[in-house]
Structures are given as structure tokens and as C-alpha cells.
Amino acid sequence: MEKITRDTLEKILLNRTHLVESYFFCKRQFFLNLFGIYNHNHNLLEIGRVMHKKRDNTEQEPVKVDQIDWEGGKIIEFKKHDISFSSEIQAYYYLKRLNSYGSTIKKAVVRSIEKRKSKIVNYPDQAYEQYISEMVNYICSYEKIPSRKEKRGLCSNCSLFEYCWVE
């Protein structure tokens, strides 16, 4: 398979920032999504669509976050269940993008609707930068789509469960 260059990846992530979350959730999901394989009928995606219809007027923004609190100087991302590391770093990536466009917003709040918990993510942060750098290195050196996770129980919340597990 043809390798992805850093420039190409940068362009892909400009318009498809959500792929960062996919990568940290599951590398295989990242590549499947990258090549256009989605399951739009999955109930979690439907929940996401309903939530995103309620977004503020951000449709023209390059970074489509769930909500921007301009006065409070923060972005807010909503998650239905747990606040995973992948959603944390996705929020960080949004901050990184916004700052690259000259925004002064340095804080993100990731909120779990079900658990009523929040996680604060600040920009800049060396540890998140390191993860993003490792992500870029991995994607730009990949040779084939990674295998599915070891146990199907780890995939129960994934919209591509049937794709990977139904044989």
C-alpha cells in the first residue's frame, strides 16, 4: 500500500479532525474510516448526529466542536458514556487546530452526559503533543490496515463491530 506523507496527513486531518479520536480508540478503525468505511446506521452515530444538530453556529468553522463558549474561553465536547483517552486527545487536537488559526482558546471541557463527569484539557501540553507526534509517525509508516482488537468485548461500542467480527 502507498504510504501517507506527513503533508497528506496534515491535509486529511484539516477536514477530518474526528479521525484523531478514531486513531486513539482503535488504529484499525482509523484506517477503515480513512478509506471511507463507516457504519452510518449504528445507534451511537445516530446519537452523535442528533447532538451535533444542536451545535451553535459552527458549521462554517474549520474545527467543528460541539460547543464554543467564547466568553468562558473554552470549547465543550459532549460524550454519551465514559470520557475516554481518545475523546480527551480529540479535544486537545481541536484546541491545537484552533490555536493554529490564531484562536486564544486554551481550554477544553469534555463532558460525559451519562456519568455527569467532566475532564479539563489544556493547551499546550507536552504529553499530548508527544502522543500526536507518535500518531503521525505511526500513520506515515503503516504498511497494512492493523488487525482487529484481540477480544470482541473491547469492540462492543464500535460502529464497525459487524465489519470486524461477523464472518
Ligand code: SF4
Ligand atoms: S470493531 Fe474493534 S477492531 Fe474493528 S474497528 Fe471497531 S474497535 Fe477496531
